[in-house]
Amino acid sequence: MSLHQAVYLDYAAATPVDPRVIDAMVSCLKLNGTFANPSSKDHAYGWQAAEAVENARGQIADLIGCSPLEIIFTSGATESNNLAIFGLSKALRQQGDPRRSIVTSKIEHKAVLEACAMLEEQGYQVTYLDPRPDGTLDCELLAPHLTADVFLVSISQANSVTGAVSDMHALATLCRSRGIYYHSDCAQSIGYEKFDLDKSDISLVSLTPEKICGPKGAGALFINRSQQVPLAPMIVGGGQEKGLRGGTVASHQVVGMGKAFELMAQEGKQDKERLNGLRSYLIELLQQGTDCRINGSATHHLPHILSVTFPGIDGRLLLPSLRNTACSSGSACSSADLKPSYVLTAMGLSDEDARASLRLSVGRFTSREDIECAARDIVAVVNKLRHSAKPAGL
Numbered sequence: 001m002s003l004h005q006a007v008y009l010d011y012a013a014a015t016p017v018d019p020r021v022i023d024a025m026v027s028c029l030k031l032n033g034t035f036a037n038p039s040s041k042d043h044a045y046g047w048q049a050a051e052a053v054e055n056a057r058g059q060i061a062d063l064i065g066c067s068p069l070e071i072i073f074t075s076g077a078t079e080s081n082n083l084a085i086f087g088l089s090k091a092l093r094q095q096g097d098p099r100r101s102i103v104t105s106k107i108e109h110k111a112v113l114e115a116c117a118m119l120e121e122q123g124y125q126v127t128y129l130d131p132r133p134d135g136t137l138d139c140e141l142l143a144p145h146l147t148a149d150v151f152l153v154s155i156s157q158a159n160s161v162t163g164a165v166s167d168m169h170a171l172a173t174l175c176r177s178r179g180i181y182y183h184s185d186c187a188q189s190i191g192y193e194k195f196d197l198d199k200s201d202i203s204l205v206s207l208t209p210e211k212i213c214g215p216k217g218a219g220a221l222f223i224n225r226s227q228q229v230p231l232a233p234m235i236v237g238g239g240q241e242k243g244l245r246g247g248t249v250a251s252h253q254v255v256g257m258g259k260a261f262e263l264m265a266q267e268g269k270q271d272k273e274r275l276n277g278l279r280s281y282l283i284e285l286l287q288q289g290t291d292c293r294i295n296g297s298a299t300h301h302l303p304h305i306l307s308v309t310f311p312g313i314d315g316r317l318l319l320p321s322l323r324n325t326a327c328s329s330g331s332a333c334s335s336a337d338l339k340p341s342y343v344l345t346a347m348g349l350s351d352e353d354a355r356a357s358l359r360l361s362v363g364r365f366t367s368r369e370d371i372e373c374a375a376r377d378i379v380a381v382v383n384k385l386r387h388s389a390k391p392a393g394l
C-alpha cells in the first residue's frame with residue numbers, strides 16, 4: 001500500500017494534528033515563546049510558561065464542564081488509566097479501606113484491562129462484564145455485581161472498536177449511590193459526547209487529545225473534587241501536578257491538548273454532524289456493494305467509528321489485500337497479532353466473523369471523495385475474496 005495514495009480511515013488510532021494546534025505547540029518551543037519550565041518560579045519565562053499551562057487546563061475544563069483544579073496532566077490516556085486504577089487502589093489501601101474488588105467490562109481498552117490484571121496478581125478480585133450484543137453496558141448489567149467489597153467500577157463511555165456509547169452518567173450515579181468510585185476512559189468520546197462533569201457522579205475520567213487532531217503523548221485525568229477521590233501518585237519526582245504526577249510538565253504537549261480541546265468546544269458540534277454524515281454514507285456504499293453487517297449500537301454510537309463484518313470471507317486476507325485504504329481490524333494494539341478482536345468476540349461474534357471485520361474511522365480531514373474511494377476498494381476486495389472462497393464449480 002502506498003502511504004500517500006491510501007485513504008486514511010484510522011482516526012480512532014491516531015489523527016493528523018490540526019495546523020492550529022501545531023502553531024500553538026510550536027509557540028511553546030521557541031526562545032521567543034513559552035519554552036521555559038512552567039515550574040520555574042524565579043523569572044518571567046517560567047511565569048509565562050506556567051500561564052500557558054494553566055490556560056490549557058482551563059480550555060480542557062471548559063470542554064468537559066469541570067474546574068481546572070480537577071485536571072492533572074499525564075502523558076496520555078494509558079497513563080491516566082493507570083493512575084486512576086493503581087492510584088485509587090493504593091490510596092484506599094493506605095487509608096485502611098478493606099475493599100478489594102473492581103468491576104470492569106470485557107471490552108475495555110488494554111490500558112484498563114492490563115491494569116486490572118496486574119491488581120488481580122496482587123490479590124484483588126476483578127469482575128469482567130459481558131456487554132450487550134450491541135456493545136453497550138448499562139445499569140441492569142452492572143447492578144448485580146456491585147457487592148460490598150467493590151470500591152471501583154471502570155467502564156468507558158465509548159468503545160474504541162465499535163464506537164458504541166454507554167450512559168456513563170447513569171452508571172456513575174448507580175455506583176455513587178453505593179459508595180463506589182467510577183472511572184471512565186473517555187479517550188474516544190471526548191468532544192463528541194456530553195460531559196458536564198460538574199453535574200455528574202463520575203469520579204475519574206481519562207482524557208487524551210490524540211483522537212481529536214491533537215498531539216500524542218499528552219493526556220489528563222479528571223479527579224472529582226467534590227468526591228475527594230483519594231489517589232496515590234504512580235510517578236514521583238519534583239512534586240508537579242499537586243504531587244500526583246512528578247516530571248516537568250511538557251508545556252508544548254499540554255498547550256496542544258488545550259488548543260485541540262478548545263477547537264472541539266467551538267467546532268465539535270459541526271464536526272459531529274459532518275462525521276455522522278460520512279459514516280452513514282460509508283455504510284450506504286458498503287451495503288450497496290456487498291453483504292456486510294454493522295457491529296455496535298445503531299442508535300448510540302460515536303460519529304467517527306464504524307465496525308463492519310463481511311461474512312464468509314477469510315478475514316486474514318482482508319487487510320493485506322486493501323490497496324487504497326488504511327484502516328484496522330480492531331484497536332491498534334491488537335492489530336498486529338492477527339487474533340480476532342476481543343471486543344467483537346465479547347459481543348458474541350464468532351472468531352471467524354470477528355476476523356472478517358474492519359474498523360473504519362473518519363475525522364476532521366476526511367472528505368466524501370475519500371469515503372467513495374475507500375468504499376470502492378473495500379467492496380472490490382471483499383467481493384473478490386468471497387468469490388475465491390466459493391468451492392470450484394459453484
Ligand SMILES: Cc1ncc(COP(=O)(O)O)c(C=O)c1O
Pocket residue numbers: 012013075076077078079109111156159160185186187188208210217218219331332
Ligand atoms: C479507549 C482508549 N483508551 C486508551 C487509549 C490509549 O491512549 P494513549 O495512546 O493516549 O495512551 C486508547 C488509544 O487508542 C483508546 O482508544
